[in-house]
Amino acid sequence: MVEIFKNKNMITLKNTPQDNIVAYEIDGEIDKAGINEVFAAVQEKIERLGKIRLYAEIKSIGGWKSFEDFSEMLKDKIGMVGSIGKVEKYAIVSDKSWIKAYGKFSDFVMPTMDIKVFEPMDNALAMTWLELPTREELHGLQVIDLDEPHLLSFAIDGRLTKADMDLVNRKIEMQLLKQPKIKMYIEFINLSGMSLQAVWEDLKAEFKYYGKFEKVAILAENSWMETFTKFTNFMNSKIEIKHFKPAQSEAAIDWLKN
DSSP: OOOOOOSSOOEEEEOOSSTTEEEEEEESSOOHHHHHHHHHHHHHHHHHHSOEEEEEEEEEOSOHHHHHHHHHHHHHHHHHTTOGGGEEEEEEEOOOHHHHHHHHHHHHHOTTSEEEEEOGGGHHHHHHHHHSOOGGGOSSEEEOOOSOTTOEEEEEESOOOHHHHHHHHHHHHHHHTTOSSEEEEEEEEEOTTOOHHHHHHHHHHHOTTGGGEEEEEEEOOOTTHHHHHHHHHHHOTTSEEEEEOGGGHHHHHHHHHO
16 A cells, blocks of 8 residues: 655644534645544534534645545544444535546445535535535425526425525525526425415525526416416516426426526
8 A cells, every 4th residue: 555644744624614514625645643633523523513514625635546545544434433424415625637536436435425526716615515404404395406507496395494495595605606697497396285476475585695586487287377477577577487387397497598
């Protein structure tokens, strides 16, 4: 095995906006003291909080072998105390192409941990992603993957909670870091006995950046939704809102993109 430890400490802990995040920076060859410091911080927070998230900012490193050895040692240390399932998310900030490949491959190696790689210019986006609620914390909200990076897409299947709305607002904040206006796709599945109009009004009240919305596609079975969206467009002339049937998903996406 290649020796990767040096005398100089090249791994440093960083301050974080949320207590359940352990953040560190790697700048140079990996060192044993730095690994032990990161592990100590991870162990302390897991014992105190139960579950945590990791943020790694990699400025320079010895290469794939050094990064692989570091990742394996950190995983082994966490696993030795039975806490590998306690790390919910891992954000890696780096411009190294082989680290981006690691982010894709790692889903098969550590399926219990959500791992995502960000460019250095998106370090704020990485931290915001870590602060988002996990799927287990959500109740009536589902995030839909439409494979359209310029669109936000959600499904509502039950009564929304604070964690649900926190996720929506965080997603909006992340999107506004990349583009000035929001285009949203919302599919209403189950409203838990509430009217669609009441749910939409509640959503509007909870949206932090409603003034940044440009287009909203609402997918629902209700036949009167066409009239409701026309009235809403009249009352909010700066935002385009259009109703689609659930089977018209592709038409809704095309409308949002144009």
